[in-house]
Amino acid sequence: MARWQDKVKELTPAQAIVSYYFIAIAISVILLNLPGTHQKGVEVPFIDSVFTAVSAVSVTGLTVVNISETYSVFGIVMLMLVLQLGGIGVMSLGTFVWLLVGKKIGMRERQLIQMDHNQHSLAGLVNLIIEIIRILLLIEFIGAMILTFYFLKYYDSFSEALLNGVFATISATTNGGFDITGESLVPYFNDYFVQIIVMVLIILGAIGFPVLIEVKAFLSNKHPNFRFSLFAKITTVTFGILLVVGSVAIYLLESFHSFKGMKWHEAIFASIFHSVSSRSGGLTTFDITQFSEGTNVFVSAMMFIGASPSSVGGGIRTTTFAIAILFLINFARGKDNIQVFNREIHLIDVFRSYAVIILAIFMVLISTILLTISDPTIPIGSLVFEITSAFGTCGMSLGVTPNLSPFGKVLIMLLMFIGRVGLISFIFTIGGRAEKTKYHFPKERVIIG
Amino acid sequence: MARWQDKVKELTPAQAIVSYYFIAIAISVILLNLPGTHQKGVEVPFIDSVFTAVSAVSVTGLTVVNISETYSVFGIVMLMLVLQLGGIGVMSLGTFVWLLVGKKIGMRERQLIQMDHNQHSLAGLVNLIIEIIRILLLIEFIGAMILTFYFLKYYDSFSEALLNGVFATISATTNGGFDITGESLVPYFNDYFVQIIVMVLIILGAIGFPVLIEVKAFLSNKHPNFRFSLFAKITTVTFGILLVVGSVAIYLLESFHSFKGMKWHEAIFASIFHSVSSRSGGLTTFDITQFSEGTNVFVSAMMFIGASPSSVGGGIRTTTFAIAILFLINFARGKDNIQVFNREIHLIDVFRSYAVIILAIFMVLISTILLTISDPTIPIGSLVFEITSAFGTCGMSLGVTPNLSPFGKVLIMLLMFIGRVGLISFIFTIGGRAEKTKYHFPKERVIIG
Ligand SMILES: [K+]
Numbered sequence A, B: 001m002a003r004w005q006d007k008v009k010e011l012t013p014a015q016a017i018v019s020y021y022f023i024a025i026a027i028s029v030i031l032l033n034l035p036g037t038h039q040k041g042v043e044v045p046f047i048d049s050v051f052t053a054v055s056a057v058s059v060t061g062l063t064v065v066n067i068s069e070t071y072s073v074f075g076i077v078m079l080m081l082v083l084q085l086g087g088i089g090v091m092s093l094g095t096f097v098w099l100l101v102g103k104k105i106g107m108r109e110r111q112l113i114q115m116d117h118n119q120h121s122l123a124g125l126v127n128l129i130i131e132i133i134r135i136l137l138l139i140e141f142i143g144a145m146i147l148t149f150y151f152l153k154y155y156d157s158f159s160e161a162l163l164n165g166v167f168a169t170i171s172a173t174t175n176g177g178f179d180i181t182g183e184s185l186v187p188y189f190n191d192y193f194v195q196i197i198v199m200v201l202i203i204l205g206a207i208g209f210p211v212l213i214e215v216k217a218f219l220s221n222k223h224p225n226f227r228f229s230l231f232a233k234i235t236t237v238t239f240g241i242l243l244v245v246g247s248v249a250i251y252l253l254e255s256f257h258s259f260k261g262m263k264w265h266e267a268i269f270a271s272i273f274h275s276v277s278s279r280s281g282g283l284t285t286f287d288i289t290q291f292s293e294g295t296n297v298f299v300s301a302m303m304f305i306g307a308s309p310s311s312v313g314g315g316i317r318t319t320t321f322a323i324a325i326l327f328l329i330n331f332a333r334g335k336d337n338i339q340v341f342n343r344e345i346h347l348i349d350v351f352r353s354y355a356v357i358i359l360a361i362f363m364v365l366i367s368t369i370l371l372t373i374s375d376p377t378i379p380i381g382s383l384v385f386e387i388t389s390a391f392g393t394c395g396m397s398l399g400v401t402p403n404l405s406p407f408g409k410v411l412i413m414l415l416m417f418i419g420r421v422g423l424i425s426f427i428f429t430i431g432g433r434a435e436k437t438k439y440h441f442p443k444e445r446v447i448i449g
């Protein structure tokens, strides 16, 4: 036992994260292939089985099989378990790495979750995971209660309402994006209550765990002189701006296209829901293959940006995007530093955002070229959509993923894995050293990627 | 006269450049519409006339009309004049701004072209333009001589060979990319001599004027202790690497596609030629609509990168790309500075490359979305190709530009203009101030964008 712990301690954070995901995927493949998980007579090829496991562990939601037609109730329960495993793992690892690497900046959060700076890191990780599970289960318990009772309106039996309510809650909160309706949330296109609950759950999952514990600390009133961290402010404001810009853009792009003939409130809800979902949720209330090419490009870009760091979402992350924009504005104005919320962004974070963006663009570009070779019959717009959806661990799909070649499926799996692990940004998080610079405001660190 | 000069002196460099291009476009529209410039019975709509002028002044080469079917010999001579005007203007302004803004780094070049640092800037500009015209005309004179005599093999009369030889030379050297054959250089698909001459001319135009004068100084042996500047080294090495990578990639992507059935040397030359041409030349020896979607994406990316600064090419420029890559490699290795050729890249140049890349990506993305709305029938891959071709002032085309809606044509014109002016990067060049940082190697400035 001691030797095993020593081995774990010897791993670099990057190695630990990659190892965690490999083990999690292996366990998920087993869980999803236990006797009785499949419906009678349904055979799932091994590659599709692995695909579902990778998609579930990375809480992406892209699928090559129809869940409701493939898995039994037992199988669906296993899938929920894997989503929980994925969601908790993602939040824990993301936050833990941040605390570990970000040294000084993590102080506040470390205090908020009673994690001693000098304490053994494995013990700290355990504390962190317990806190995350507590918060996640609390959110999910409330969500599942509401949806289950509300779903009695749709389903004849309580057990059916329960299954659908709990699954929708877990799928939304972990941003898993899977569905057991066979058509995502399209059956609830006119049910704004369901949509609002689901959107709240998606946002709570995607806003980032550090934000959740800060809000909890703020509400609890137990910490005198509490103030929100720069990270919490930037990621929340960026998240909000992306939601608004996304909703308006989708509305404008589609109002004379697929939204034509819809009632005004239907069009508005469809815009808002898919804007929320494009951050990382991946659920849809509408057949998004009806979207115009312009909307596809726009949503692809939104999925590429992704959700907050230390959340269940992927992509380059909101803070990376925010710093790029802040940098651009400040640079154009001739300023040699970025000031926001009375703080100055650290130079190393500008560097990180640059590195993450460049590498992410390369990845999308090379993936696109490879997929045009392996899957030449699929339109390029759809390929880019699925690629950014995988990298952003969003899971929205133009429906072409099930038709991908084996090579294409493996590539999408790899992108979900990379989008999840944030390997790239992580490498830079480890690799980068702070540069000494003079500063005017006190500096404060922000997570990139 | 004095008052006019005062007015000019009051312009910021950005205003001066934009003004120059507006005036140049207006003059070009007039030149291309002089009586007798069109073939009998041919009517060119005003928007197409402006399009041709913008394309020629920006030496891009995208066309909405077939030059050989539209213009008379007199019109073609006018077009050559406009291309020269464009090419000289582009080189002069780019280099001049660099000398003006880059203060210390321009010293060497300023000495090489006998431009005094304290001398009046208009006088310096005149010296610079004279030097550029001398070098450009020398290159073109040699090129035209070779091609004209060689073309006697193809054309019956000397005057025909002369017209085609001179036009091809000017189109290649200024990287104008226009043709009077009606099908670019496709007639010379099997003539490697013509292709080699044209490639050399394209490269001489696209490698950047500062490189040309340094090479001239080096060869003249007149300057003791001469060494090539960091800028010349970076831009030339990057240019070379892009040529090699481009050739190999095009060969691999097309060898089982459009190159199938070609002789090995045909495939190799087609790969090399279009790799060279994608930097900024825009001429083709092959019907590139036959390229696979993967190649289209790859070539789009190459055109987006573009040519050297202070050359006749556009795009984000080779140095911007080089610094992004060098930054990425150094950052991943945990280094907080970029060392190359025993010099350290200045922080401000890293910032500039970041700003240029982010803004360029935004521009391409927004342009793509707008074109999918204005021209919904054109495949998105083709739209992105024409957009990057315009921004890179490359001029390669999948043939959809003539079919664009008026809005689409205006947008492409705007992109050619922006790609040419480098307005964005220029704004940052003016806007950005150097940050004070410690350095280990002596620092030296490099042009971004
Ligand atoms: K998802």
Ligand SMILES: [K+]
Binding pocket: B059, B060, B061, B175, B176, B177, B280, B281, B282, B393, B394, B395
């Ligand atoms: K060109």
